[in-house]
Amino acid sequence: MDSGKHSEATTVTKPETKDKGKAVTWAAPLSGYSVSTKAVPHPRPGWKKGVAITDFILRLGAIGAALGSAVTMGTNEEILPFFTQFLQFHAQWTDFPMFQFFVVANGVIGGYMILALPFSYVCIIRPHTIGPRLGLMIVDIVMMGVATGAASSATAIVYLSHNGSRDANWIAICQGYTNFCQTSSEAVVLSFVAAISLMCLVPLSALALKRT
Amino acid sequence: MDSGKHSEATTVTKPETKDKGKAVTWAAPLSGYSVSTKAVPHPRPGWKKGVAITDFILRLGAIGAALGSAVTMGTNEEILPFFTQFLQFHAQWTDFPMFQFFVVANGVIGGYMILALPFSYVCIIRPHTIGPRLGLMIVDIVMMGVATGAASSATAIVYLSHNGSRDANWIAICQGYTNFCQTSSEAVVLSFVAAISLMCLVPLSALALKRT
Structure with missing residues (x-):
């Protein structure tokens, strides 16, 4: 979930950071949970x-x-262990x-x-x-x-x-x-x-x- | 969950938007679910x-x-509705x-x-x-x-x-x-x-x- 939050935040702030002219490689977040970057620690529960x-x-x-x-x-x-003529107790x-x-x-x-x-x-x-x-x-x-x-x-x-x-x-x-x-x-x-x-x-x- | 993500995004982008010199009123997100902005579409499941x-x-x-x-x-x-001397059927x-x-x-x-x-x-x-x-x-x-x-x-x-x-x-x-x-x-x-x-x-x- 934490990783999800951070990857989302990254996507939104993308235009602003681009303005600084730095070449940053962005991995497309296919799912909110699979993305992990080195900048953000990824606590695995x-x-x-x-x-x-x-x-x-x-x-x-x-x-x-x-x-x-x-x-x-x-x-x-x-x-x-006992029985009558007609009946066995069972x-x-x-x-x-x-x-x-x-x-x-x-x-x-x-x-x-x-x-x-x-x-x-x-x-x-x-x-x-x-x-x-x-x-x-x-x-x-x-x-x-x-x-x-x-x-x-x-x-x-x-x-x-x-x-x-x-x-x-x-x-x-x-x-x-x-x-x-x-x-x-x-x-x-x-x-x-x-x-x-x-x-x-x-x-x-x-x-x-x-x-x- | 999604709303949580978006409110997170809003908080993160706050410094950048302030730079444009526009007075924007930000509601402090007391809980992750109560914040909704017009800029980011808010798909509520x-x-x-x-x-x-x-x-x-x-x-x-x-x-x-x-x-x-x-x-x-x-x-x-x-x-x-019937009973004997000693017994009532109850x-x-x-x-x-x-x-x-x-x-x-x-x-x-x-x-x-x-x-x-x-x-x-x-x-x-x-x-x-x-x-x-x-x-x-x-x-x-x-x-x-x-x-x-x-x-x-x-x-x-x-x-x-x-x-x-x-x-x-x-x-x-x-x-x-x-x-x-x-x-x-x-x-x-x-x-x-x-x-x-x-x-x-x-x-x-x-x-x-x-x-x-």
């Missing part, structure tokens, strides 16, 4: 690179959390549509985050690039919504499993299915970690987009 | 103002949706902690959105300002997470109320409490409208922050 690296690391964390929660929940199953994640959504959503988020890594890497190499940054940011926001939604609806089920609802006459199933509930809770916590990572990624992208 | 106005309108919509959903859910109560929103969170969260979001309106208005008047825009955006992201979480957990309860869960032996309560379920569903839909408005606000703010 290093913090944008820092932001891009933080972005990349947060993405790695979010991949681990999202895929971890999807796998944890997707393998969540418990068979109780709980698994497919019993609840919210848990199904949870697994699919976290799988999709993990997959997207892996695909987004190259773009994030481009932003490290070229901290001033706008296109990939803006694209990543918009998809990040949508994914953040999906992650929060999946984690919250699963949390509601985990809560009901633990405590039941006396008013609705829903019994707490966790007294029986201890491991199932434990694993579900872990998956939900991991999913919230992914959601919060995504929540941090969005303002980081905004900072990188901001004019300095 | 209109799209940033458009973005700011869209932001304001979206905020009005989100206020309506968030407060509407909070009130709808917060007045949600149904007493069935459903209300405080029966479920997720509905309590839903009402509080949507109330907070509505309140925040009202407080944010003046800042959004500042962004209409000064489309190039960064501070309020970045602040609003970061709180918007957090509020979007809260809105999505509240809507999703309430959706999980509404779903269970309608369909129950055969595996967990939770009965569907909506066969009895028809109005209660109907009102809950409406509140959830309104809350998703608020969440989606917030989801649109964030990339709009990012666009406004972006260097042109």
Whole structure:
């Protein structure tokens, strides 16, 4: 931005300086940001690179959390060691549509985050690039919504499993299915970690987009 | 941004024009955006103002949706017209902690959105300002997470109320409490409208922050 200002100033004052009869070589400023002269110092903001690296690391964390929660929940199953003639006591994640959504959503988020890594890497190499940054940011926001939604609806089920609802006459199933509930809770916590990572990624992208 | 450049140019060329002996009145540029001269054409990017106005309108919509959903859910109560000696059939929103969170969260979001309106208005008047825009955006992201979480957990309860869960032996309560379920569903839909408005606000703010 500073370089932009100075190059503009140079263009405007051009007629006046010419009158002094000195031969000055002027580079045509194709864009306001690409021109640098030796007379004007050119402070290159290093913090944008820092932001891009933080972005990349947060993405790695979010991949681990999202895929971890999807796998944890997707393998969540418990068979109780007693059964009646007609009934085997068996709980698994497919019993609840919210848990199904949870697994699919976290799988999709993990997959997207892996695909987004190259773009994030481009932003490290070229901290001033706008296109990939803006694209990543918009998809990040949508994914953040999906992650929060999946984690919250699963949390509601985990809560009901633990405590039941006396008013609705829903019994707490966790007294029986201890491991199932434990694993579900872990998956939900991991999913919230992914959601919060995504929540941090969005303002980081905004900072990188901001004019300095 | 462009106006910033031109005011800079004006300041720089000031000594040269003075030499012509003409009395020129110069307004001291208090901020980079308020100065405009006739000599230099002043192309004002209109799209940033458009973005700011869209932001304001979206905020009005989100206020309506968030407060509407909070009130709808917060007045949600149904007493069935029959009772036994010990039991009156009575459903209300405080029966479920997720509905309590839903009402509080949507109330907070509505309140925040009202407080944010003046800042959004500042962004209409000064489309190039960064501070309020970045602040609003970061709180918007957090509020979007809260809105999505509240809507999703309430959706999980509404779903269970309608369909129950055969595996967990939770009965569907909506066969009895028809109005209660109907009102809950409406509140959830309104809350998703608020969440989606917030989801649109964030990339709009990012666009406004972006260097042109």
